[in-house]
Amino acid sequence: KKYVGYIWIRGETSAAPVELAIIWGDSDADRVTYRIDSLSSEYKKYEFQLQAGADSENARLEITSAGKGFFQIGTVSLMPADNIHGMRADTIALLKELNSPIYRWPGGNFVSGYDWRDGIGDRDKRPPRKNPAWQGIEHNDFGIDEFMTFCRVVNTEPLVVVNTGLGDLQMALEELEYANGSADSPMGKLRAKNGHPEPYNVRYWGIGNEMYGNWQLGHMPLEEYVKKHNAFVAAMRKMDPQIKVVAVGNVGPWTEGMFRHCADFIDLMSEHFYVGAKKDVVEHVNQAANRVRQIAEAHRRYRREILGGREIPVALDEWNYWYGDHVFGELGTRYFVRDGLGVAKALNEFARNTDVYAMANYAQTVNVIGAIKTTKTAAAFETTGLMLVLYRHHFGHVPVVTTSQNPIIDAQAAILKDNQALAVAIVNPTGEKQRFSLQLEGAKAGDHGQAWDVAGNDPMDYNEPGKPLRVELRSREVSNGELFEVAPYSATIFQIPLTWRDN
Missing domain, CATH: 2.60.40.1180 (Golgi alpha-mannosidase II)
Structure with missing residues (x-):
């Protein structure tokens, strides 16, 4: 299989030559190399193509020096040559077959500690961060521009969630302007500078994720969160009146409180559920459908008892x-x-309850x-x-x-x-x-x-x-x-x- 890649590297002249090698076995024949014969004190980008000679699940990329000096690697990239804007071709093919009409990004618990500004600009200069919600490092290679490219590739609509956890209103407004603002707006200019002059015109915006949960970064009591939600939505609608906002819901006191205090600031109400395992197959199969029905029944009750007959649809986005x-x-x-x-x-x-559900996003x-x-x-x-x-x-x-x-x-x-x-x-x-x-x-x-x-x-x-x-x-x-x-x-x-x- 053919691979394409690049490396940013600098070093002492005595460190050359430097070799990059794909290795899939123990013999000298089980490798293919790219050689850099000279180095400079400033970072320089070297692009290369390598053709692997065999299939292996234990192959590796090695970067070695035959010299005696010191060198530094800024970043290195290695991808199959058939990648699609940095995404795997085999996975994209399945996603096109899946043909989902909408994708929600970037989460999820992740969003409550995510600064979208870390994920724009030159990918090789984006700051790595500790994943705010899960294990490992977030390298910020896939930001809002990459997500919009993905949506175009698989022909789907974006649902962008803003950070109402550790994030503030200014962060959300700048993200909205970056996505939907004209090229002469401050953030629209930045988007154009990053190679995307036309607005993305994102219609659906999630206002936070699971803010009812104590596992959520920035979690706060309902009586405080409703103020934050309303402030976000009022300002975002003022900037772009065409958007549709998805509020954080959780059947019970939280959703009830959101409806009582935020109904005029909600276009869709988010709900989430996950179910576990049952030994009996029929009981196991029934679980998810039961939750879909229970949530629908609760929202019909909210429409009668809280909303005075007003119908705010549900986005079951996890x-x-x-x-x-x-x-x-x-x-x-x-x-x-x-x-x-x-x-x-x-x-x-879902088909039996389309009077309640406007959207359902299988996660993940x-x-x-x-x-x-x-x-x-x-x-x-x-x-x-x-x-x-x-x-x-x-x-x-x-x-x-x-x-x-x-x-x-x-x-x-x-x-x-x-x-x-x-x-x-x-x-x-x-x-x-x-x-x-x-x-x-x-x-x-x-x-x-x-x-x-x-x-x-x-x-x-x-x-x-x-x-x-x-x-x-x-x-x-x-x-x-x-x-x-x-x-x-x-x-x-x-x-x-x-x-x-x-x-």
Whole structure:
């Protein structure tokens, strides 16, 4: 595989020559090198290309001197030559297939200690910081400009969260102006100087993250936070009246207090949930859908009892299963078929509660608790990610009232955008095949259709990056003249052509 890279280096002339080598074995043939024959006392950038001679998960980059002097490395970069603006091509391909309509950045607990200004300008001159929320170092290679580039590459909309933890209003206003201000505004000029003259026109802005929690940097009591929230929103709306703001919510006293004191300063109310593991597969699968429904029921009550009938929609901008061994680094959970089925049933539940939910952001996307997992050399969809792909590409857009006489399966239908077909999603959390027939009111089903499913032989089946996939998205043709069948431990979407009846 071909790699591209560069190094900033300076040193004494006696330190030369300096060699950079990719090494994948023990013999002299198991390496490829780039040689710098002379050094200067000032930092100089050297760009290089190297072609690895074999595949290895134990390769390394070495920088050595054959001289006797002293040298210093400012920074070094090594990436596959097929990278896309510094992002892995294999991962970007999966993200394009996932086709999410919106991404939330930069968090998450991280945002409450993040200064967005650390992540702009020359990447090689950005300050490294201790990660404010998790382990390790934040090198600030991926800031707001890189996030906007990512959104353009995968054709999605950004949701930018401002820091209401340790951050202040001035920081938020400068970030908003940097993103949306004209090129003649102070921060717009800085954006243009950094290579982005046109405003990003970010529509959705999150006002903090989980500020109700004592784990959150800058956490404060509700009675103080409502003042901070309102001040942020008032000033941000004055700067850009077109923005939509997402407030921090947490079902119970916090959300109730936010509605009582901040309703005029909220466009969407954020809610979060994570669920753990249950031994019984059906109970495990039901958890996420139950939480989706419970949050919706709570918000209907808030509309009646607090908001006087006013409807402020919910952005469920973090939700997932979260448990188990950390297989993929810090908090890196592996997901199984049973988790995927839980995600599928939750997606059905969202369709039943579209009067409440305007947005739902599965957390997270890549690695940690993400829908995609990577190694150094491979990337693959988790079972949860496959369910998101299944529904994104094959479920309908207008939910319809759906009832099932089989209490084992979870069924939800929706009409496709063109009104020419009905999508029926069936989640079967059991180890037995299930069969059903369709009865429609107001339309007639066509004779033939298509079905797609994600299924496992075992509820604990999973995918491993770089190894043959055990769980995949499959498709088949179906006929309406017979019973529809779904596999054990599966989520299936049927698309059936419709002929509308005259009323």
